[in-house]
Amino acid sequence: xxVTDDPALAxxxxxxxxxxxxGEEAPGIPGFFSTVDHKRIGKRYIYxxxxxxxxxxIVALIMRIQLARPENHFLSPTTYNEFFxxxxxxxxxxxxxxxxxxxxxxxxxxxxxxxxxxxxxxxxFSYWIFLLSGAFIFAAFLLGHSPDGGWFAYTPLTxxxxxxxxxxxxxxxxxxxVGISTTVGAINFIVTTFKMRAPGMTLNRMPIFVWxxxxxxxxxxxxxxxxxxxxxxxxxxxxxxxxxxxxxxGGSTLLYQHLFWFWGHPEVYILFVPAxxxxxxxxxxxxxxxxxxxxxxxxxxxxxxxxSFGVWVHHMFATGIPPLALSFxxxxxxxxxxxxxxxxxSWISTMWHGVVRFTTPMLFAIxxxxxxxxxxxxxxxxxxxxxxxxxxxxxxxxxxxxxVLNGAVVFPIFGALYYWLPKITGNMLSERLGKLSFWIMFxxxxxxxxxxxxxxFLGMPRRIYTYPSGLGWDAINMIISVxxxxxxxxxxxxxxxxxxxxxxxxxxxxxxxxxxxxxxATSSPPPEYNFAAIPVVSGRHPLWDQHPLATxxxxxxxxxxxxxxxxxxxxxxxxxxxxxxDPEALMHIPHETYVPFVAAVGILVLFCGxxxxxxxxxxxxxxxxxxxxxxxxxxxxx
Amino acid sequence: MTDAxxxxxxGPTVRVEPxxxxxxxxxxxxxxTVIATESMIFIGLLSTYFFLRATASEWPLGGxxxxxxxxxxxxxxxxxxxxxxxxxxxxxxxKGHVGALKxxxxxxxxxxxxxxxxTVIDFRELHFGWRDNAYGSxxxxxxxxxxxxxxxxxxxxxVVQIKVWLGRVDREHHISVDVFALYWHFVDVxxxxxxxxxxxxxxxxx
Numbered sequence: 001x002x003v004t005d006d007p008a009l010a011x012x013x014x015x016x017x018x019x020x021x022x023g024e025e026a027p028g029i030p031g032f033f034s035t036v037d038h039k040r041i042g043k044r045y046i047y048x049x050x051x052x053x054x055x056x057x058i059v060a061l062i063m064r065i066q067l068a069r070p071e072n073h074f075l076s077p078t079t080y081n082e083f084f085x086x087x088x089x090x091x092x093x094x095x096x097x098x099x100x101x102x103x104x105x106x107x108x109x110x111x112x113x114x115x116x117x118x119x120x121x122x123x124x125f126s127y128w129i130f131l132l133s134g135a136f137i138f139a140a141f142l143l144g145h146s147p148d149g150g151w152f153a154y155t156p157l158t159x160x161x162x163x164x165x166x167x168x169x170x171x172x173x174x175x176x177x178v179g180i181s182t183t184v185g186a187i188n189f190i191v192t193t194f195k196m197r198a199p200g201m202t203l204n205r206m207p208i209f210v211w212x213x214x215x216x217x218x219x220x221x222x223x224x225x226x227x228x229x230x231x232x233x234x235x236x237x238x239x240x241x242x243x244x245x246x247x248x249x250g251g252s253t254l255l256y257q258h259l260f261w262f263w264g265h266p267e268v269y270i271l272f273v274p275a276x277x278x279x280x281x282x283x284x285x286x287x288x289x290x291x292x293x294x295x296x297x298x299x300x301x302x303x304x305x306x307x308s309f310g311v312w313v314h315h316m317f318a319t320g321i322p323p324l325a326l327s328f329x330x331x332x333x334x335x336x337x338x339x340x341x342x343x344x345x346s347w348i349s350t351m352w353h354g355v356v357r358f359t360t361p362m363l364f365a366i367x368x369x370x371x372x373x374x375x376x377x378x379x380x381x382x383x384x385x386x387x388x389x390x391x392x393x394x395x396x397x398x399x400x401x402x403x404v405l406n407g408a409v410v411f412p413i414f415g416a417l418y419y420w421l422p423k424i425t426g427n428m429l430s431e432r433l434g435k436l437s438f439w440i441m442f443x444x445x446x447x448x449x450x451x452x453x454x455x456x457f458l459g460m461p462r463r464i465y466t467y468p469s470g471l472g473w474d475a476i477n478m479i480i481s482v483x484x485x486x487x488x489x490x491x492x493x494x495x496x497x498x499x500x501x502x503x504x505x506x507x508x509x510x511x512x513x514x515x516x517x518x519x520x521a522t523s524s525p526p527p528e529y530n531f532a533a534i535p536v537v538s539g540r541h542p543l544w545d546q547h548p549l550a551t552x553x554x555x556x557x558x559x560x561x562x563x564x565x566x567x568x569x570x571x572x573x574x575x576x577x578x579x580x581x582d583p584e585a586l587m588h589i590p591h592e593t594y595v596p597f598v599a600a601v602g603i604l605v606l607f608c609g610x611x612x613x614x615x616x617x618x619x620x621x622x623x624x625x626x627x628x629x630x631x632x633x634x635x636x637x638x
Numbered sequence: 639m640t641d642a643x644x645x646x647x648x649g650p651t652v653r654v655e656p657x658x659x660x661x662x663x664x665x666x667x668x669x670x671t672v673i674a675t676e677s678m679i680f681i682g683l684l685s686t687y688f689f690l691r692a693t694a695s696e697w698p699l700g701g702x703x704x705x706x707x708x709x710x711x712x713x714x715x716x717x718x719x720x721x722x723x724x725x726x727x728x729x730x731x732x733k734g735h736v737g738a739l740k741x742x743x744x745x746x747x748x749x750x751x752x753x754x755x756x757t758v759i760d761f762r763e764l765h766f767g768w769r770d771n772a773y774g775s776x777x778x779x780x781x782x783x784x785x786x787x788x789x790x791x792x793x794x795x796x797v798v799q800i801k802v803w804l805g806r807v808d809r810e811h812h813i814s815v816d817v818f819a820l821y822w823h824f825v826d827v828x829x830x831x832x833x834x835x836x837x838x839x840x841x842x843x844x
Contacts, residue, residue, distance in 0.1 A: 004653045012647030118664045187671040191664050199654045221671055225678035233686070233779070242768050242775035244686070250699040250772035255689050259682060510643050521644045533645035536652050548646040552654045559656040565645070575664060582657040587664070626793065633797040636665050636814045 006553050013532045013565035021569025022529045026592055034592035036120035037528055038109050041127045043424060045102025048131055049095045054495075056090035059083050061488055068481035070469035080465035081148040082167075086141055088151025089171065092267070093178045094134045096409055100274040101126075101185045103416060104213040106424065108189060110519035111207045113198025113537065115530045115573035116589050118191040121596050121632075126184040128600035133177035136607065140170035147171035150463065152264070153234065155245035155256040160238045166611065172235040173607045179228040180603070186217035186224075193217075196573065197581040198518065199552065199563065200537035207517045208297060212277025215301045219270045219308065227263035230256055239613060254319060261312035269308040271405065273301055275412035276343055279365050282412075282419050283347050285515045286362035287354025290541060293346045300339035300346075307336045317388045326385050333383035340376060344369070359513075360434030364415030367442045368408060375403030378453065393463075396456025402449045414441070414494060422508035426524040427501045437493035444487030451476045516541035521549055529568040536563075537581075559583045599628035662816070669817045673824045676787075680828050683780045684835050690772045697840060699773040702766045705837045713756040714833050717788070720749035721826045724819050734809035740802055743815075746822065747795050750788055757785045777836060784832050787825050794818050 025031050025040075035041065063083050066075040075083065109117055117123045140146050145167045149158040158168045193214045197206070234256065236242040243249035245256050284291045291297060313321055313329035321329075347369060356362065378400040382388045391397060414437075422428050460473050467473055511520035520543055522531055533551040535542060542549055554561035560583060562572040571591075574583040602624025609618030662670075691697050698704065727742030761778070768778040798818045801807055807815060 006651045006653045008651050010645040010647060010649040010651050013645065119668060122668075183675050187668055187675070190671050191667045195664050195667065221675040222678055225675055226682055229679055229682040229686075236768075236775070236779065240768065242779065243770075243772050244690075244775050246772075249770070250690060250694055251775070252690060252693055252772075255686060258689070259686070262682075523643050531644055535644045536654060548649045549644050550650040550652050551645040553651045555653060555656070557656050560654055563654060577657055578661055580657075583654060584657050584659045584661075585663075629790065630793060630797050633794050633814060633818075634801070636817065 008553055010533065010551050011565070013568075015527070015532075018527070018529065018532055018565060018568045022571055023591065025528060031592065033597050034594050036116070036124045036590055036592060036596070038105050038117045038120065038123055039424075039526060039528075039530075041123050042102050042104070042106025044127055045098050045105055045130070046424075048134070049099040049102060052090050052094040052134060053099070054491075056087050056095060057488060057491065059087045059090075061484060063087065064481040064484045066465065067467075068478050070467055070474055070477075072466055075465065077465045078148065081150075082141075082146035084463060085147045085150055085171070086137075089137065089147065089174075091405070092151060092271075093175060094130075094137070096271045096405065097178075097182055097267075098130050099413055100213075100216065100271065101130075101182070103209075103278070103413075103420070104189055104216070104274065105185070107420065107519050108192060108210055108213055109196070110423075110522065110526060110530055111210050111517050112193065112196055113201065113518045113521075113531060113534050114192075114196040115534075115568070117188050118195055118587075119188050120590055121593060122184055123188055124593075125596035125600055126181045126188070128597050129177060129181035129184070129603065132600055132604045133174050133181060136177060136604065137170055137174040140167065140174075145170065152260060153231075154260075155234065155237075155253045158234060158238075159245055169235065169238060169611055172231045172238065173611055175231040176228050176235070177603070177607055179224045179231075182220050183224050186220035189213050189217040190221070194578040195575050196587075197576050198534050198537050199574075199576070199581060199583055201581045203579060203581075205537060205540045208280035208291065208294070208301075209274070209277040209517075211298050212274045212280070212301055215305045216270055216274045219266050219273070219305050222309070223263045223266035223270065225263075226259050227267075230259035230263070233259070235610070239610060254316075257316050257319065258312070261315045262309075264315060265312040266305075266308040268401075268404065269304055271409050273304060275368075275409045276301070278412045278416040278419075279347060279368060280343070281515075281517065282361045282365045282415055283350050284354070285419075285513050286357045286359055286365075287351045288357070288514075289350060289354040290516075291346060292349035292353065293342070294540065296342050297346050300342040303339040304336060307332055307339070311336060314383055314388070317385050318392045330383055330385050334380060337376065337380055344373070344376075359418075360429070360431055360438060361415045361419035361513075363435060363438045364411050364418065367438060368411040368415065371403055371407030371411060371445070374450075375400060375408050378403065391456055393461055394456035395452045395460045395462060398462050399449050399452035399456060402452070406449070407445060411441075411445075414438075417494065417498075419513065420519075421498065421501075422512050423519060423524045423526070425502060426505070426508055428506040428508045428512060429497045429501045430506075433493055433497040433500070437490050437497060439490075440493060441487055441490030444483050444485075444490050447483035448480050448487055451480055455480075511543065516544040518542055529571075532565045532568055534563045534567070534574070559586055562586055595628065595631060599625065599631075602628060663813045665813050665817050666820060669820050673820065676824070677828070679783070680780075680831065683776070683783065684831060687776045687780065687835060690776060694773075697773070698777075699771045702770070702773055703764075704840050705777070706760060706763070707837065707841055709756060710760060710833070710837050713753045714829060714837075716749050717753035717829055718826045720746040720753075721823050723749075724822050728815065728819050731807065731809065731812045731815055736802065736805075736808065739807070739815065740799070743795060743799050743802065747792060747799070750792050750795070750822075754785060754788050754792070757781065757788075780832055780836055784825070784828060787828070791818075791822050791825050794821060 066072050147167050147170055149163055149168050153171055156162055193210060233244045237244055243251045245251045245253050280291055280297055310332040311329055313325060314333045382391055418429055418434050455473060455476050458472055508524045510523050521535055535549040536552055539545040552560055552563040554564045554566055559574055562574045571589045573587050575585040575587050576582055577584050602621050606618055606621025609621055723742040723745040727739045730738035766774045768774045795818055798814050
């Protein structure tokens with residue numbers, strides 16, 4: 001990029017003029033349904049998925065009441081099955097994935113120094129699909145037809161013969177729906193990252209969180225189709241009588257597991273990679289030095305993404321797979337610890353060479369390190385086939401994946417809440433309450449989940465609704481149940497903290513933590529246009545290295561004025577060359593529109609039609625969906 | 639460390655030189671990623687096909703008829719051949735020849751429609767249904783999904799053609815033509831794999 005110093009000084013733009021040029025968001029209900037602002041959408045993603053998180057957490061607590069004592073009758077076996085299916089389905093599909101997409105939505109454009117995502121309307125569409133798919137799955141729960149075949153929905157249990165009700169249809173169709181949302185979101189992240197960076201932000205200078213969202217997106221577009229296909233074929237079997245998973249007619253039940261886990265294992269890393277991205281943003285800021293081995297960390301993320309597509313069979317070690325395949329998948333599963341280890345040592349080294357401030361986000365990051373270490377070690381254990389044969393389907397596995405998915409993903413998300421909510425709401429959270437929340441969560445988590453390892457060794461199987469007394473499981477189960485409530489209290493304190501911070505605002509200012517990345521170069525909360533003028537970046541840590549940040553002067557060409565306040569007034573943002581980040585074209589940011597909402601509702605109607613096999617409703621939905629496609633092709637700017 | 643919000647009044651400014659546009663539009667990249675994810679659906683279906691076939695004692699299962707080869711081959715050539723006018727259309731609009739683009743897109747549309755018609759006939763003439771066994775299931779699902787993609791392509795093509803006829807497309811402004819062309823080539827390339835796996839390969843070695 002050719003950059004020359006200009007003797008002119010940056011002007012002080014008039015906020016009213018900027019806002020007038022950008023255009024006011026419609027207030028109230030019309031604005032709610034028509035917005036395409038990535039920040040409003042990102043915020044909604046985060047808040048909606050937290051609602052699902054609280055629901056799934058309460059469901060888990062009720063299950064723990066049932067399991068607290070032997071031969072308990074608090075829940076019926078059917079209800080228990082429904083609850084553990086809803087718990088897993090909600091946590092994976094409706095909390096973990098969308099909450100990370102929400103942080104990405106809010107922060108990727110801000111970190112890149114641009115004014116919106118590459119496809120703002122698609123972005124709104126992916127949110128509406130997510131919300132409606134959640135509503136779809138929850139409708140099942142509220143109507144008393146909750147899915148009950150496990151969050152993995154293994155055949156033959158879930159085929160029509162053994163699950164005759166409508167229950168699993170809600171699951172199958174809901175999973176296809178939420179897959180659409182994830183895929184659309186991922187496409188948006190990829191194009192945004194490559195085409196919309198501030199001038200000077202080469203790939204080499206991108207914040208790690210953006211890298212992690214990029215890797216997340218690439219994994220999603222290659223992995224999600226597999227679960228979509230698994231669920232779609234299951235639904236074809238259930239609704240239209242195909243025989244993909246029916247061995248009597250040449251089908252195969254194992255086929256389902258292959259399709260499901262071809263998505264299922266990359267999915268673990270789809271969740272884990274952005275969580276580590278958050279950690280790699282938080283640790284350097286509070287160690288007050290740059291991340292050690294930036295290139296190593298980026299390489300590790302990419303390598304993990306590739307390897308994660310070669311480990312899915314380790315979920316199927318006990319299904320009678322040929323020994324050669326066992327060795328291969330076991331080998332890759334062990335190998336994946338190397339890139340994970342690279343990241344781990346990078347974080348340790350960053351703290352070692354820095355001066356650590358123990359703020360709440362940093363505590364969550366350090367807590368994550370300890371929990372992830374344990375989850376990683378048990379991961380290595382179950383990657384070894386003979387060990388897995390002993391531990392599979394026991395509580396050891398439950399302990400392992402909660403250490404990874406709850407500990408190593410939810411803890412970073414909570415750290416990220418404490419770190420980034422001040423930017424989103426403009427208000428600081430209470431540090432005292434935050435630290436209290438962390439310690440209660442940390443203790444509650446470990447005392448609740450660590451004993452599950454032991455329960456597994458003592459032979460307690462997963463997915464059982466009760467157990468006889470006298471097997472040595474009673475005391476441990478009681479401890480687990482009590483401390484799962486302790487964990488919940490810790491979570492509740494963070495909720496209280498959030499509500500409190502909005503009732504008694506403590507303004508955060510643009511950069512409360514003294515951080516280095518561009519989201520802190522605008523006010524908190526950011527204006528609708530993000531940046532009045534787009535910063536020109538000359539290093540990996542713009543806010544640490546550039547005092548103050550430089551901005552561009554408009555040139556004679558058509559592109560560079562969009563870098564300046566003039567771009568805000570014209571509702572424009574630059575497109576940049578994919579690798580270097582040099583500006584090369586203009587994007588007009590679209591205005592608010594109802595079309596994403598209408599298209600999403602159309603698709604929901606189609607799925608409701610499939611659910612009850614109403615041809616007319618389905619055809620209507622298909623028509624609305626088709627109109628949506630045609631409309632988009634029509635609106636594509638030339 | 640700085641606490642200021644950009645632009646810092648009185649802060650430094652630089653002159654940024656834009657680069658000439660080399661790559662594709664964001665719409666094109668969006669379609670390219672859609673294609674990547676769609677490819678995985680077809681890879682999944684073809685893997686399912688070979689998984690079922692590998693575990694079957696005979697193929698097609700249950701003594702079902704072999705796929706019709708003669709007409710399907712002819713119409714496959716028509717479908718894959720329809721990429722040729724699309725390529726000519728892309729080249730024409732780069733030089734600003736709107737008339738040639740109209741002819742090319744029209745021709746490709748007809749060729750695609752002819753293929754779709756043939757698929758419908760094929761489905762009607764089959765002596766088995768998707769419920770009969772796993773062979774029937776995978777046959778109808780894979781070929782049906784591809785036919786839906788052809789249908790979607792025809793719909794997009796129709797919109798693009800209307801835009802061309804209304805004069806919204808010219809030498810400098812033809813993103814929707816590029817995006818449609820990319821999608822259409824994808825539909826054709828997928829058919830090469832679906833055709834060789836589902837239609838052609840059961841005939842080999844007999």
